[in-house]
Amino acid sequence: MKGYKIFITVISATAILVGCASTQSEIISENNGVIKYESRCGKHEYTKEQNLADSVHDMLLSTKAPKYPIKAARNRIQGYTKLEFDISHDGKPLNINVIEAYPSEVFNSAAVESFSSWRYKPKPSSCHSIQLDFNMG
Template identity: 45%
Template sequence: MKILILVLLSTFFISSCSEEIKLNRAQTKALERVNPKYPIQAARDRIEGYVKLSFDINVKGETDNIKVIDEAPEKTFRKQAVLAVSKWKYEPYVVNGNPVLQKNISVQLDFKL
């Protein structure tokens, strides 16, 4: 029964996790975004927070070089934020007919109950 309640709670919290997207490049066009999962322990403890990340978009439109640049509380949401951003897909930015690497894109993911 406890497991069922935890699954239901985590499903609720996953759907309530919001993300505030602040991309620093106009040429980024998201094709696929995966929302981060709300960590079960953070949900139990009613903890909210955010993670600011920077990343590159390679010539295939995949995220690379994902780095945490700020977070609160520390290490609570980091793993889920990085995992979600690693699954994002973008339309490659094309210059003179060739896709090019986009560096230092930044985003903030807010975790709210």
């Protein structure tokens, strides 16, 4: 789809350096269309200072842009999905968990599908977050 851009905002923060078990996300709040899901790492809000200090952005080796959902494009819907994840010993994102979305459920599948193919430098670590923004340009 021409003209659609997907911006990726890295807002990574290392919360803990031990493995986190993946859990089913439950909605914990909804405010003005922003849905917050249960975080398995215990954090939702990251300060700018934490993001800069704990970023795994420099570890990123490859990305794949998510496909803009057809229904969202037709309806000119924009939004984002915030994910939390761990990095495996071979650099793959694991335990990918949606922790915030706007609007609800519109971009979650596309974000998770795309992000699962990203690769980081092989260095296991836990509880990072990333926001994938879906904007029509």
